[in-house]
Amino acid sequence: MSTLTMTDLTKLLRACAGDAEHADLDGDVLDETFADLGYDSLALLELSGQIKQRYGVALPDDAARVTATPRQFLALVNSLS
Amino acid sequence: MNRAVITGLGVAAPNGLGVDAYWSATLAGVSGIGRITRFDPSGYPAVLAGEVPGFDPAAHLGPRLLPQTDHMTRLALVASDAALADAAVVPQRLHEYAMGVVTASSSGGFEFGQRELEKLWSGGPQQVSAYQSYAWFYAVNTGQISIRHGMRGPSGVVVADQAGGLEAVAHARRRIRRNTRLVLTGGVDGSICPWGWVAQLAGGRLSGRDDPGTAYLPFDARACGHVPGEGGAILVAEDLDCARERGARQVYAEIAGYASTFDPAPATGRGPALRRAVQLALADAGLRPADIDVVFADAAGVPALDRSEADAISAVFGPGAVPVTAPKTMTGRLYSGGAPLCP
Numbered sequence: 001m002s003t004l005t006m007t008d009l010t011k012l013l014r015a016c017a018g019d020a021e022h023a024d025l026d027g028d029v030l031d032e033t034f035a036d037l038g039y040d041s042l043a044l045l046e047l048s049g050q051i052k053q054r055y056g057v058a059l060p061d062d063a064a065r066v067t068a069t070p071r072q073f074l075a076l077v078n079s080l081s
Numbered sequence: 082m083n084r085a086v087i088t089g090l091g092v093a094a095p096n097g098l099g100v101d102a103y104w105s106a107t108l109a110g111v112s113g114i115g116r117i118t119r120f121d122p123s124g125y126p127a128v129l130a131g132e133v134p135g136f137d138p139a140a141h142l143g144p145r146l147l148p149q150t151d152h153m154t155r156l157a158l159v160a161s162d163a164a165l166a167d168a169a170v171v172p173q174r175l176h177e178y179a180m181g182v183v184t185a186s187s188s189g190g191f192e193f194g195q196r197e198l199e200k201l202w203s204g205g206p207q208q209v210s211a212y213q214s215y216a217w218f219y220a221v222n223t224g225q226i227s228i229r230h231g232m233r234g235p236s237g238v239v240v241a242d243q244a245g246g247l248e249a250v251a252h253a254r255r256r257i258r259r260n261t262r263l264v265l266t267g268g269v270d271g272s273i274c275p276w277g278w279v280a281q282l283a284g285g286r287l288s289g290r291d292d293p294g295t296a297y298l299p300f301d302a303r304a305c306g307h308v309p310g311e312g313g314a315i316l317v318a319e320d321l322d323c324a325r326e327r328g329a330r331q332v333y334a335e336i337a338g339y340a341s342t343f344d345p346a347p348a349t350g351r352g353p354a355l356r357r358a359v360q361l362a363l364a365d366a367g368l369r370p371a372d373i374d375v376v377f378a379d380a381a382g383v384p385a386l387d388r389s390e391a392d393a394i395s396a397v398f399g400p401g402a403v404p405v406t407a408p409k410t411m412t413g414r415l416y417s418g419g420a421p422l423c424p
Contacts, residue, residue: 016210019144038145046148046211053207 004055004077006030009047009070016050017043030071034064041065044073057081085254085264085336088329089168089317091160093269094422095131095310095412099163103422112411114293114308119152119192119273127287129296130273131310131413149212150225151190153311157222157269158229160315164265165230168317169330172230179262181234182227183252184269184315185245185417186219188280191272193217198276226265226315234261239417243379244341246313246420251339253318264318267421271311281309286383297410299380300387307382310409313418338366355393363397370398377423380407382414 010025020037023029029037034044044064051057057080060066067073090100095113097103106113113131122128138147138155141162150158165172172180194217200208215221220238227236235256239248246268253266272280281287288306290296297308324332340361342354363370376398379390394405408423409415415422 014144016148017145018148021143021145042149042211042214043145049207049211 004051004074004081006070006074009074012047012050012054013039013043016046031069033068034070034073035068047073051077055081083258083260084321085257085318086321086324087316087333087336088319088324088331089164089166089170090333091162091164091167091267091315092422093133093136093156093160093312093314094415095133095312098133098136098159100167107408107411110411112293113310114296114411114413116291116293117273120275120278122278125275125278125282126289127278127282127308128291129288129293129308129413131308131312131411131415132273133271133312146225148210149216151193151216151221153192153269153271154190154216154222154225156271156312157184157315158225160267160269160313161226161230161265164267164315164317168319170263170317170327172232175262177231177233179234180230180232181253181256181261181264182223182230182232182236183239183249183256183264183266184223184226185239185241185249185421186222186268187240187242187245187270187416188272188277189219190217190221191277191280192274195274195276222269230265232263232265234264235259242416243414243419245417246422247339248341249417250316250318250336250421251341253316254336254339257318257320260320262320262323265315266318267313267315268415268417268419269313269315270416270418273309273311286381288382297382297413299378299382299407299410300391300405302384304382304384304387308413310413310415311418312412312422313415314421316421338362338364338368340365353389353393355390356396359393359397370403373398373403376403376405378405378407380409 023037041064048059067076092100092103094103096106117130141159197209197213219240223238239245249266253264256264286306288296298304340358342358344353345351
């Protein structure tokens with residue numbers, strides 16, 4: 001697959017877990033933590049499911065724990081694809 | 082002993098969203114029963130329901146909640162917001178462990194669950210939302226209300242039908258007597274979706290009539306079952322002294338008496354236990370039948386059950402001695418949401 005970008009990630013997050021309530025995902029949030037953006041581990045589990053379905057990339061079960069920010073999450077997905 | 086009182090009301094009813102709309106409709110006799118719009122009921126033997134009008138979840142709830150909540154949970158959250166606002170309670174000002182949540186539920190989030198089951202059948206387990214893990218669950222309203230308002234004190238859910246809403250309120254009183262300061266309680270139910278509908282049809286008590294005016298006629302010779310509805314009420318229950326101390330703007334009622342009984346097994350030949358439940362509740366409140374101004378009936382809409390209820394009321398109060406009402410004829414039966422709403 002092509003590289004997953006922040007734009008792709010933002011779209012997926014909004015679709016599967018809802019828009020961030022206290023931050024603008026279109027702003028500079030690459031290094032904000034998911035927790036600060038209002039996404040809990042279940043939201044990231046949902047996101048992982050979407051990544052698997054749409055891109056065929058299977059993330060490890062502890063992906064939510066080891067990727068604290070969108071930058072880290074993107075790096076993990078792109079390293080596995 | 083602490084006295085448990087009701088200081089806030091939040092309503093989501095088929096004949097009115099919000100206390101004012103519901104109360105005006107009730108006084109005017111305006112019904113919220115109509116042909117189902119949440120799905121196409123053509124081809125089903127029952128086509129009427131009470132649906133909450135004009136509900137726009139996105140206008141009330143943040144975007145993070147929408148992908149993880151069933152319709153009935155959204156109604157419950159909005160009712161809980163309204164109840165706290167009505168009571169002028171700001172949860173952030175109270176200790177998080179001094180506040181609990183006790184709701185009732187008869188079926189959980191069936192509409193959400195049906196959608197995810199469809200994904201499971203058509204696309205496999207990978208397609209199922211992680212939020213299915215709790216969005217369908219009986220306890221989900223208690224959990225989501227607790228999270229939303231930061232209430233971490235004693236909480237729970239009563240899984241039951243019509244009596245469930247009463248049991249939840251009774252349990253709220255129990256918690257308040259054990260020194261929980263405030264309990265959000267009540268019930269909001271609803272499963273007007275094909276899956277929920279066939280489950281209700283299987284019970285054999287849904288009215289098959291398609292005229293909203295005559296489909297649900299409890300205590301009537303033409304009674305032929307009931308019309309289901311969605312919604313209910315969330316109430317703020319508080320310790321009376323705590324309510325006074327914070328200067329609560331109103332005390333609507335006290336949870337004065339309560340009792341529950343089980344009917345004997347059908348083969349025993351012994352009669353129903355409803356009369357005893359009424360008598361025990363009166364005794365619990367320290368009241369006599371003559372002290373009661375009005376009875377809100379269960380009003381099953383099934384002749385034998387209506388007869389049984391009428392017999393119990395007559396036996397306790399005397400024939401024709403107390404006014405009996407059933408405003409749920411204007412909302413449909415809301416299962417665990419019914420009792421907290423009416424009265």
